[in-house]
Each structure stands twice: as structure tokens, then as C-alpha cells.
Amino acid sequence: MITMGQEDMPAADVEQTLDQRSKPRRKTRAVRAGNLIIGGGFPISVQTMWKEPLAKESLARVREEIESLSLRGCDIIRFAVPDIESADLLGVLSRISPLPIVADIHFDHRIALRCLDYPIAKIRINPGTIGEEGNVREVVAKARDSGASLRIGINAGSLPKSLENVKDQAKAMFEASEIEMNVLERLGFHDVVFSLKSSDTESTIRANILFAQAYDYPLHIGITEAGPLVPGIVRSTIGVSALLNRGIGETIRISLSTDPLQEVITGVEILKALNQRGTGLAIISCPTCGRSTFDVKGFLDEVLNGIHYQGPGITVAIMGCMVNGPGEARQADIGITGAGKMAVIFRKGEIVRRVSYEDSITAFQEELRAACKNE
Amino acid sequence: MITMGQEDMPAADVEQTLDQRSKPRRKTRAVRAGNLIIGGGFPISVQTMWKEPLAKESLARVREEIESLSLRGCDIIRFAVPDIESADLLGVLSRISPLPIVADIHFDHRIALRCLDYPIAKIRINPGTIGEEGNVREVVAKARDSGASLRIGINAGSLPKSLENVKDQAKAMFEASEIEMNVLERLGFHDVVFSLKSSDTESTIRANILFAQAYDYPLHIGITEAGPLVPGIVRSTIGVSALLNRGIGETIRISLSTDPLQEVITGVEILKALNQRGTGLAIISCPTCGRSTFDVKGFLDEVLNGIHYQGPGITVAIMGCMVNGPGEARQADIGITGAGKMAVIFRKGEIVRRVSYEDSITAFQEELRAACKNE
Numbered sequence: 126m127i128t129m130g131q132e133d134m135p136a137a138d139v140e141q142t143l144d145q146r147s148k149p150r151r152k153t154r155a156v157r158a159g160n161l162i163i164g165g166g167f168p169i170s171v172q173t174m175w176k177e178p179l180a181k182e183s184l185a186r187v188r189e190e191i192e193s194l195s196l197r198g199c200d201i202i203r204f205a206v207p208d209i210e211s212a213d214l215l216g217v218l219s220r221i222s223p224l225p226i227v228a229d230i231h232f233d234h235r236i237a238l239r240c241l242d243y244p245i246a247k248i249r250i251n252p253g254t255i256g257e258e259g260n261v262r263e264v265v266a267k268a269r270d271s272g273a274s275l276r277i278g279i280n281a282g283s284l285p286k287s288l289e290n291v292k293d294q295a296k297a298m299f300e301a302s303e304i305e306m307n308v309l310e311r312l313g314f315h316d317v318v319f320s321l322k323s324s325d326t327e328s329t330i331r332a333n334i335l336f337a338q339a340y341d342y343p344l345h346i347g348i349t350e351a352g353p354l355v356p357g358i359v360r361s362t363i364g365v366s367a368l369l370n371r372g373i374g375e376t377i378r379i380s381l382s383t384d385p386l387q388e389v390i391t392g393v394e395i396l397k398a399l400n401q402r403g404t405g406l407a408i409i410s411c412p413t414c415g416r417s418t419f420d421v422k423g424f425l426d427e428v429l430n431g432i433h434y435q436g437p438g439i440t441v442a443i444m445g446c447m448v449n450g451p452g453e454a455r456q457a458d459i460g461i462t463g464a465g466k467m468a469v470i471f472r473k474g475e476i477v478r479r480v481s482y483e484d485s486i487t488a489f490q491e492e493l494r495a496a497c498k499n500e
Numbered sequence: 501m502i503t504m505g506q507e508d509m510p511a512a513d514v515e516q517t518l519d520q521r522s523k524p525r526r527k528t529r530a531v532r533a534g535n536l537i538i539g540g541g542f543p544i545s546v547q548t549m550w551k552e553p554l555a556k557e558s559l560a561r562v563r564e565e566i567e568s569l570s571l572r573g574c575d576i577i578r579f580a581v582p583d584i585e586s587a588d589l590l591g592v593l594s595r596i597s598p599l600p601i602v603a604d605i606h607f608d609h610r611i612a613l614r615c616l617d618y619p620i621a622k623i624r625i626n627p628g629t630i631g632e633e634g635n636v637r638e639v640v641a642k643a644r645d646s647g648a649s650l651r652i653g654i655n656a657g658s659l660p661k662s663l664e665n666v667k668d669q670a671k672a673m674f675e676a677s678e679i680e681m682n683v684l685e686r687l688g689f690h691d692v693v694f695s696l697k698s699s700d701t702e703s704t705i706r707a708n709i710l711f712a713q714a715y716d717y718p719l720h721i722g723i724t725e726a727g728p729l730v731p732g733i734v735r736s737t738i739g740v741s742a743l744l745n746r747g748i749g750e751t752i753r754i755s756l757s758t759d760p761l762q763e764v765i766t767g768v769e770i771l772k773a774l775n776q777r778g779t780g781l782a783i784i785s786c787p788t789c790g791r792s793t794f795d796v797k798g799f800l801d802e803v804l805n806g807i808h809y810q811g812p813g814i815t816v817a818i819m820g821c822m823v824n825g826p827g828e829a830r831q832a833d834i835g836i837t838g839a840g841k842m843a844v845i846f847r848k849g850e851i852v853r854r855v856s857y858e859d860s861i862t863a864f865q866e867e868l869r870a871a872c873k874n875e
Contacts, residue, residue, distance in 0.1 A: 178790040205790035229789065231823050254823060282824030282831075324784040324817075324828060326773065350819070350828060352783040353800050355762060358730060359769040362737040380787040382797050382818075387730060388787070394734040398701065408727040409699040412755040412763070414604065415553040415580035422757050425728050442699075443757075444725070448606050448629060449657030453699060453725060456657075 148372040153343045156274045156316050159225030159246035161201050163274075163318055164343030164375040169401050170200035171392035172345075172378045173385040174229070179204065179214040184221070192223050194385060198393035198402075201376070202385075203227035203249065212236050216243030227276070234260035241267045247318070249276040252305045253283035261305070265314045274316040277305045279332075280349055281323035294323055295331035302336055317342055318376065322349035326364040333368050343375035344368075350380060357381040358391050365392075369399050397438075409453055409460075410443040417445030419463030419482070427486050428493065439496055442471075459496045461489050472496065523747040528718045531649045531691050534600030534621035536576050538649075538693055539718030539750040544776050545575035546767035547720075547753045548760040549604070554579065554589040559596075567598050569760060573768035573777075576751070577760075578602035578624065587611050591618030602651070609635035616642045622693070624651040627680045628658035636680070640689045649691040652680045654707075655724055656698035669698055670706035677711055692717055693751065697724035701739040708743050718750035719743075725755060732756040733766050740767075744774050772813070784828055784835075785818040792820030794838025794857070802861050803868065814871055817846075834871045836864050847871065 155165025163170060173194060179187065191202055206212050206228045216239075219226040225246035230237040231254040240248060241264075248268060255261060268275055279301045281294050291297035298321040309317055319342050321332040329348055336344060348364040351357035361379045368374045379391040396402035413421045421443055428443070442460035444450035451469070454460025460471045468485040470478040470492055480488045530540025538545060548569065554562065566577055581587050581603045591614075594601040600621035605612040606629040615623060616639075623643060630636060643650055654676045656669050666672035673696040684692055694717050696707040704723055711719060723739040726732035736754045743749045754766040771777035788796045796818055803818070817835035819825035826844070829835025835846040843860040845853040845867055855863045 174787065174789050176788050176790070176792075203789075207791045211790065229791075231791075251823070280824050280827075282827030284827070350784045350786045350817070350824065352785045353797075355733060355765045356769040356772075356783060357785075358733045359737050359766060360773050362734050363741050363770075363773050366738050366741075382785040382787055382800055390730045391734060394731040395738075397731075398735050398738050408731060409725045410727045410732075410757040411725045412549065412757055413551050414549050415551070415586065416582045416606075417551075422728075425757055442725070448626070449655050449725065452655075452657030452659075 148370060150372045151337055151341075153341050153375055154315065156318050156343050157246075157272075158201055158227065158274050158318075159244070161225050161246070163345075167375075169369070169374060169396055170376040171198055171389055171396065172201045172203060172227070172376055173199055173388040173392075174203040174205070174378065174380075176385060178207075179211055179218065181214060184214065184218050187218060188221050188223070190385075194389055195224050197386060197389050199224060199385075199389040201225045201227060201246070203229050203378075205229045206236050206240060207231075208233075209236060209239050212239040212243075215240065215245065219243045219245045229278075231255070234264050237264045238267055241271045241273055245273060247274045247276055249278045251278045251280060251283055252301055253280065253285045258308055261308055262312060265309060265312050268316070269314060274318065275309070275314070276318040276320060276345055277302060277309075278345070279305075279319070279321045281325070281328060282349070294325065294328040295321075295335065298323065298328070298332040299335040302340075306340065306342075315342075318345050319343075320345040320347070322347055324348065324350045326360055326367075329364050330367050333373055334371065337371075337373045344373060345376045345378065346374040347378040347380055352382060354381060354383050354387060357383075358387075361391060362395055365395055366399060369395070369401060407438055407440045408443065409440060409457060411445045411449065411453075413445045416448065417463065418465065419445045419468065421445045424461075424486065424489075428489055441493065459489075459492055461485065523745060525747045526712050526716075528716050528750055529690065531693050531718050532621075532647075533576055533602065533649050533693075534619070536600050536621070538720075542750075544744070544749060544771055545751040546573055546764055546771065547576045547578060547602070547751055548574055548763040548767075549578040549580070549753065549755075551760060553582075554586055554593065556589060559589065559593050562593060563596050563598070565760075569764055570599050572761060572764050574599060574760075574764040576600045576602060576621070578604050578753075580604045581611050581615060582606075583608075584611060584614050587614040587618075590615065590620065594618045594620045604653075606630070609639050612639045613642055616646045616648055620648060622649045622651055624653045626653050626655060626658060627676055628655065628660050633683055636683055637687060640684060640687050643691070644689060649693065650684070650689070651693045651695060651720055652677060652684075653720070654680075654694070654696045656700070656703060657724070669700060669703040670696075670710065673698065673703070673707040674710040677715075681715065681717070690717075693720050694718075695720035695722070697722055699723065699725045701735055701742075704739055705742050708748055709746065712746075712748045719748060720751045720753065721749035722753040722755055727757060729756060729758050729762060732758075733762075736766060737770055740770055741774060744770070744776060782813055782815045783818065784815060784832060786820045786824065786828075788820045791823065792838065793840065794820045794843065796820045799836075799861065799864075803864055816868065834868055836860065 153164035156163045227247040228240040229249045279298045288297045323329045348361050351361045379388045440457040442454045442457035444462040450462030454462045454471045455474050528539035531538045602622040603615040604624045612623050654673045663672045698704045723736050726735045754763045815832040817829040817832035819837040825837030829837045829846045
């Protein structure tokens with residue numbers, strides 16, 4: 126029974142089609158943000174944005190939470206800076222933060238100028254909200270003196286007035302980036318990352334392809350306002366992976382209407398799934414069904430909690446029963462599978478332990494720690 | 501500043517590259533599963549799997565939960581059937597279930613035979629676990645009599661022994677599907693859906709492309725054992741959308757180590773994001789930041805709870821502040837944005853109401869219900 130033509134493709138083309146998924150990365154300039162380098166062939170970085178206003182009392186807690194985001198794979202973190210007081214608080218935080226800090230400025234460029242009195246690594250401005258060209262010139266002059274870089278963050282939801290009537294959203298965003306680029310290039314300033322984001326995946330992809338074809342500045346990519354957790358992860362994964370598969374994107378931000386940790390985890394997982402970040406644990410775990418003898422979800426929560434391994438990639442399989450369990454667990458670097466009244470732990474294809482369910486968490490944690498150390 | 505060659509692509513090619521994302525769907529046979537048709541140009545269906553053993557006392561509750569999964573977009577649901585007693589319970593459920601039921605059988609084909617005494621819509625068997633050919637023959641004979649269809653579910657973790665040493669996992673899965681297909685075709689039985697799944701995204705994609713090139717049976721697609729919620733959604737989205745973008749896949753199952761509802765939501769969201777399911781609400785919501793005047797996450801939880809709209813697509817924008825808020829909310833069918841001490845509700849670009857934050861949830865729910873009715 127042969128298909129009716131439209132999918133006929135010689136076997137060699139299958140390989141070629143799949144090869145396109147790992148297209149070589151675009152060559153870009155390197156732009157420094159504190160101790161992080163964006164572009165220039167450096168690893169693709171993951172960022173998030175803090176979601177609460179800063180207060181003096183909360184700075185120590187915020188610093189700790191940044192530390193913990195960093196352990197989960199976050200490379201750089203951005204804060205909204207709505208006023209001068211927030212700029213001063215962020216400035217204090219930038220002196221103690223374990224990650225480079227980006228200040229996000231709209232409406233009043235004087236807030237950006239105040240941020241640049243501190244070791245803030247990067248300033249994000251939006252051409253649609255920053256006002257006249259003179260404002261940008263002042264920010265550039267001070268950024269150059271202090272060694273900070275800029276991000277020009279174009280959003281389809283806040284384009285400059287002159288472009289509001291351009292019907293093709295992707296072209297409007299691309300043109301907005303060119304207008305701003307011209308201003309910066311006239312000033313001889315090139316330490317700039319660009320972003321072109323829309324909540325429409327298709328427009329975002331197209332705008333970024335247009336930009337990547339024409340210019341060599343690094344791109345910060347993401348789907349803006351992607352939505353609540355599940356739909357947000359789905360839409361972000363589709364948009365971001367479509368760009369990364371074309372070799373486009375030097376730093377990524379996943380925008381979700383939930384906490385920054387989920388944004389970071391999603392970003393890191395996208396990079397891992399596309400073989401762009403080999404570090405850490407790759408978890409294979411079964412969805413469980415009426416056949417499972419093993420509480421996979423509870424086990425996962427328990428075992429993975431507190432393990433922040435950042436070394437070479439280790440595949441961990443957590444399986445509920447005997448159908449696919451031993452097969453998957455055997456192929457993984459380390460695996461466990463329920464088997465009747467016992468659980469069986471594998472390391473690289475060899476059974477290393479048989480334990481009771483009560484002992485399984487402790488035993489598996491020991492083996493996992495040992496596996497992480499050995500890599 | 502022009503890039504260094506490797507991404508140079510004439511503008512026409514950008515359009516072409518993007519066109520590939522919506523490749524026409526492969527033509528396949530139509531296979532009936534109860535009142536659902538898989539393949540044959542019918543809409544791509546979403547399925548999930550029940551995660552607990554069945555018990556007599558729980559059947560009424562399970563029926564209700566199936567009803568609620570159906571309201572969220574689930575089209576068909578599968579149950580593990582480990583023994584004859586479970587087959588009888590599932591049989592009772594199949595008479596009252598609002599969705600077609602699939603029985604998942606391993607190791608003992610007599611359980612499949614018992615299921616076929618009831619209006620169970622489809623039987624899934626795995627060539628790696630079902631034993632000798634005679635077993636399959638018996639199941640086919642009875643399925644033909646009762647009008648049930650089959651799914652041949654190949655898993656890389658449980659291949660037939662004869663293929664365990666084939667190094668290329670994708671080819672091993674493809675060969676397993678052909679061996680089983682030969683058995684069924686000799687019996688003249690064609691009401692069959694196939695699946696070829698691995699926890700490795702690349703192998704899964706390749707195996708399904710090989711199958712789609714050669715045969716016209718509908719494909720059930722998914723990444724098996726994709727993992728915990730966030731990484732599982734990311735890996736499933738990458739794998740499933742890569743296939744759907746090639747026109748491959750007639751029914752999808754997202755395997756997550758969490759509850760069936762999240763699997764259904766993820767499946768539906770993937771179809772929506774790829775314009776394969778136009779119904780329901782598309783949510784654009786901002787991730788919020790220190791600038792937000794509006795509790796977007798709380799608002800989302802409150803407003804979307806209990807709205808199970810399944811009509812034509814409606815875009816809903818829920819935005820925190822004045823930066824992108826009005827722009828996004830204006831482009832959506834219905835939107836709300838925080839604006840100083842008030843919230844502003846838009847319908848198709850027009851401000852329809854200004855309300856206080858306290859009144860905003862009720863007001864927005866009214867407008868959303870009205871918008872859903874009007875479509």
C-alpha cells in the first residue's frame with residue numbers, strides 16, 4: 126500500500142531534511158553584557174525577567190533568588206525600571222548580583238542615564254517608547270563611557286508612530302530596527318543586541334529571518350506575551366526552535382505569565398532538546414498508566430529536587446512498569462524501573478541495584494550523584 | 501553591516517521557507533474509532549491516556565472526568581488493560597463514555613479478545629509484547645466482526661527481539677511496523693493506525709517520515725516518555741510540530757508525567773499554534789514585570805476558569821501595563837489592559853468599557869461570553 130505521491134521523497138532527502146534542523150549558527154558580532162558574551166560564537170544564553178517591583182527590604186532575597194535561577198541555567202536577568210528610585214535600587218543590586226543585570230527602560234531616558242551610574246551590564250530601550258533621537262544619543266554616550274551594551278527591543282505592540290500603519294507586522298518591526306540601527310551607527314556604537322518580537326509566531330519568525338539576512342548584530346529571540354504556562358511553552362517552543370533551527374538567535378527569553386523559574390527551565394529545555402546546551406540532566410520519564418507499579422511523578426519531584434547538576438549531559442530514565450521500562454532504562458546513563466514489588470536501577474545498561482520501593486529514592490539519589498561525579 | 505554570507509537568502513526564499521511549515525497534509529486511509537474518524541482528511545484528533553487502574557466504584561467519576569477532558573478538546577481516550585477484570589470494567593465504561601475508548605494491551609492477547617465483547621472502539625497492541633502471530637490473527641478476526649479498529653504501537657523501548665540489534669532505532673521501528681503490517685494485510689485487515697515512538701525526538705521524526713513515504717495508514721504521533729511537565733511539553737512540541745509541519749500525523753498523544761488534562765491542553769495548543777485547530781480561545785498574555793499594575797496571572801486563572809468555548813478562534817489579550825498593553829489588546833478580538841488605576845476593555849480595536857480593578861473580572865467575563873456568542 127503506497128502513498129499517493131505527495132510525500133514521496135528519496136531516502137537521501139530524509140537525511141537532508143533533518144540536517145536542516147541543525148543548520149550552522151549565523152556568524153554575529155560579540156556583544157558583552159558584564160561577564161557574559163552574547164553572539165560571536167559563544168553559547169546561546171538564557172534570560173528571564175524579574176516580575177515584582179524592587180524594594181530596599183527585598184534586595185537580599187532577590188539576590189538569593191537570582192543565585193537559584195543561575196543554578197537552574199539562567200545567564201542574565203532583566204528588571205523593569207519605571208522610575209529613578211527603582212534605578213537606584215537596581216544599581217545597588219547590580220553590585221551584589223551573581224548574574225549580569227539588564228535594565229528595561231520605557232518613556233523616560235533619564236532613568237537609563239541613572240542606571241549607567243552603576244555596574245548595570247545592559248540597557249534595553251524600545252524605539253517605540255523612548256522618544257526623540259536626542260534621548261538615544263545621550264544614553265549611547267554614557268553607555269560607551271561605562272562599558273555597558275544596549276538592546277534595541279522592538280515590540281509589535283509598541284511600534285514607533287511612523288510605522289503603525291505598515292500592514293506587514295514583520296516588515297514594520299524590521300524597519301523599526303533599521304531606523305534605530307542607523308542612529309546608533311552614525312554614533313559609531315555597535316555594542317548592540319536587537320530583538321523583534323510579536324505575540325504572533327509567524328511574524329516574529331519572519332522579522333528575525335529578515336534581520337538575520339541583512340545584519341550581523343546578535344539577536345535576542347522569543348515570542349512576546351506567549352500566554353499562560355502550557356500554551357505559552359508550546360508557542361514559545363515552536364517560535365524559538367524554528368529560529369534556532371535556522372541558526373538564528375544568540376540569547377533567548379521565554380515570556381510566560383508565571384514565575385521566572387519556569388521561563389528559565391523552558392529556555393534551557395529548548396536548548397537541550399536542540400542540542401545547543403549539552404549540560405545537565407535529560408529526563409526520560411513515562412507518563413504512567415493503569416499498569417504502573419511505581420509513583421513516577423512523586424519519584425521525579427523527590428529525586429530531582431535539589432540536584433542542580435551542570436556538567437556534561439546525563440540521560441536519566443524514570444519508568445513505571447515492565448513494558449518499556451527496562452528498554453528505556455537500559456539505554457539511559459542511569460535509570461530506574463518498577464518491576465513487580467521491587468525497583469531495578471541501571472547504570473549504562475548494567476543492573477547495579479535491586480531495591481524495595483521504600484529504599485528506591487535514597488538509592489537512586491546516591492547512584493545519580495555518583496553518575497554526576499563520574500562524568 | 502552585512503552578515504558574512506551563510507544566511508544570505510533572497511526574500512522570496514523567506515516566504516518559501518515559511519510555506520514549508522504548512523505543507524499540505526499527507527493523504528491517508530480513513531480509520532474509524534467509534535464516532536471518530538482518524539485520517540482520510542478529517543481533523544487531527546487529540547488523545548490522552550488514563551493514569552489509574554479502573555475500579556467498579558470509580559467508573560462514574562471516570563466518566564465525568566472524560567466528559568471534562570472532552571470539553572477541553574480531547575477526542576479519544578486510552579486505558580491500560582492489564583487483566584481480564586480490567587477488560588470487563590473498561591467494557592462497562594465504554595457503554596457510558598462520552599468519548600471513544602481505546603484498550604491498551606500487552607503480553608496477553610486474550611485480554612484484547614475480552615475487550616472486543618464490548619463497544620470498545622480501538623485496540624492497541626504492541627508487536628514487541630503481543631507474542632506469536634497466531635495471537636494477532638485471533639484479535640484481528642474478532643475486531644473485524646465487532647467493527648473495532650487496531651493501533652499497532654511500536655515503541656523503541658520494547659521492540660520485537662529480532663530487531664533488538666538493529667543499530668538505527670528509526671529503521672528498527674520502521675521494520676517492526678512493516679513486519680506487523682504484512683501480517684495484517686495477509687488477513688485483508690486495513691482498519692489500522694500505526695505509531696512509531698521513541699523517547700529520542702530525532703529517531704521518532706525519522707521513523708515517521710520513513711513510514712509516511714511508504715504507506716498510507718494514518719499515523720498516531722508523539723514522543724514517548726517525554727518527561728516531566730516543562731521539559732516534556734518542550735520535547736513533545738518540537739517532535740510533534742516537526743512532523744505536523746511535514747504534513748504527517750493524523751492523531752496526537754502528548755505523553756507527560758502529569759495528569760491527562762495537561763496532555764490534552766498541550767496537544768490542543770500545538771494544533772492551535774500550527775493552525776490545525778481553529779477553535780477556542782487563543783490567549784496572549786504578558787509575562788508581567790515590575791511595571792505591571794495588574795495581576796495578570798490571577799486574572800487569567802479567574803477569567804479562564806469555567807470557559808470552555810469550542811467555536812471559531814477568538815484572540816484574547818490580557819496585558820499588565822501601558823507599554824505593549826493597548827497595542828496588543830487592540831489587535832485582539834477582545835482584550836484588557838491595566839492603565840493606571842483603571843482597566844480598559846477592547847473589542848476588535850474599540851474601547852468598550854473602562855472599569856475599576858475590582859469590577860474588571862466580572863466585566864471581562866461578560867464581554868468574553870458575549871464575544872464567544874457572537875462568533
